[in-house]
Amino acid sequence: NCVTVETANKTYPVLIGENAVQEISTVLAQMPKQPTRLFVIADEAVYALHGDALKRTLPPNIPSDWHMVPAGESAKSFQVFEQCLSAMLEAALDRHSLVIAFGGGACGDLAGFCAASYMRGIPFIQVPTTILAHDSAVGGKTAINHPLGKNMIGAFHQPEAVLYDTSFLPSLSPKETRSGFAEVIKHAFIADEAMLQDILQNVQETADINGAFLETCLQKGIEIKGAIVKEDEKETGVRAFLNFGHTYGHAVEALSGYGKVAHGEAVACGMIFALYASEYKNGLTYDIPSFASWLKGVGYPVEAGLRFSFEEVYQVMTRDKKAYGGTVRFVLLNSIGEPYVTDMTKEELQKIEEHVRKEAD
Ligand code: NAD
Ligand code: ZN
Known part of the structure; x- marks a missing residue:
């Protein structure tokens, strides 16, 4: 292929x-x-x-x-x-x-x-x-x-x-397998709803991430990434969509100590956060609790971010290069396959974080 x-x-x-x-x-x-x-x-x-x-x-x-x-x-x-x-x-x-x-x-x-x-x-x-x-x-x-x-x-x-x-x-270890597959899931969220459905149906545990199914997912992921890179090689526009799940994810990765929570595992937490943020900010209709429990079932440490206070996470997010004066730049979804970039205020982020916490209980 x-x-x-x-x-x-x-x-x-x-x-x-x-x-x-x-x-x-x-x-x-x-x-x-x-x-x-x-x-x-x-x-x-x-x-x-x-x-x-x-x-x-x-x-x-x-x-x-x-x-x-x-x-x-x-x-x-x-x-x-x-x-x-x-x-x-x-x-x-x-x-x-x-x-x-x-x-x-x-x-x-x-x-x-x-x-x-x-x-x-x-x-x-x-x-x-x-x-x-x-x-x-x-x-x-x-x-x-x-x-x-x-x-x-x-x-x-x-x-x-x-x-x-x-x-x-x-x-690859199960942890590395999950970590890498989170980026496949990310590609599906920003560009291909049918691919997302396929993934949720076919994968119930880390061991399911293999063979011909995995190969198809990788090919689709590469097609999505390739199309974005073609449009915006130097990241002045749409290439930023690839950061879906990464703003909050990077904070979780950094706070946990790099390697403890693998990059993609942290991105999985970040995708949950970004989905709730999309629901809050622009009324995204998507069954986020089901997605979160699917992630958990596959072995993702979906609650890794909740070990830290909002203030800790916020501090790291504003330190990130994607932050501008107190607000934090996020990739959100209008719908599955339709990402956009927006700046979120501290107040908004705090509300969303509280909601993520409540849903996890
Ligand atoms: P990695 O390269 O650190 O590999 C993870 C571990 O898996 C290592 O210990 C490695 O030795 C081991 N490993 C690799 N292949 C293996 C195999 N086939 N079997 C068994 N073990 C194997 O991690 P990664 O997740 O592949 O990559 C993470 C890096 O990618 C980060 O540094 C990140 O910044 C970078 N990254 C770059 C881009 C980009 O656009 N350039 C995008 C995303 C991530
Ligand atoms: Zn990544």
Whole structure:
């Protein structure tokens, strides 16, 4: 299966399916100029599980180097970034060398930023290995973290291709599976009501998130993300809709301590909050309690945000880069599939938070 992503200066394929990674030779052969070298930046945990599968598919006629980075979020540091660039210089990569990102969203963000910065930008390919990465590998946002803020140092740099091999996904933990799938649910809420229905019907527990059903969901999610990126590559407009569930979600993630509540688990809490906010602000008609209890049944920690006071959550939300003078910018829904952006006052947010709390009792 293939989704084509179009942006102002690059159109690229996202190949999705079992063994998608085997298409790498074809993808390389179709590049205007054959890469002189391949430089794989691999999440070390992913390498241990699936490294051989990728290694076997690399074309033997192009020299390749492998560089390991720490598993998960700790890869997105200045130190790891510098180590990657040093290794790239030592390997004497030139403008026609190609970086391959092999891992989840963290490794993809780091490797993409390495490719964006090395000699002011060299080509790269994403080989994402998490469900969440159906979102992060598409769209060209790359970044590392600064001690003062997540994703604050980065660049827009579109990949040459995304090879999304679903045979890597079954080794994900239930927590990572749920976390990534929350972004699939998000894509359904902002763009596709029928997809949302399908998800609610087919998934009753984390273990149901697999196989052909998951593959279809990922493809739809990528189509939705691709369409948004096509319209608004640099996030001046509709790309902000992708933040549905993220304003309150980010606060829950930060307050819980990153990693304790996974990103997507926090986004699940954020979607409940944004749905109640939509009901309050513009009369959205949607059975939110049923959705919340479905999330809970699948294993999402839907009450994770309620451990913190409103004041704590509000403080973090106004610290967020999406905040303007006391109000907090939210993505809400007029109806399922019809998002819009609005600023919410502290008073409004407090009312909604009280309502979320009451409904959870
Ligand atoms: P991750 O990359 O941190 O991976 C999570 C964990 O899963 C890690 O420990 C990793 O080693 C492990 N893992 C990865 N693939 C595996 C597999 N197939 N089997 C077993 N374990 C595996 O997390 P993520 O959720 O994929 O990505 C989160 C990152 O994505 C964040 O840094 C976030 O900022 C970023 N992100 C970027 C964008 C974007 O547009 N660029 C969008 C959303 C999120
Ligand atoms: Zn997210």
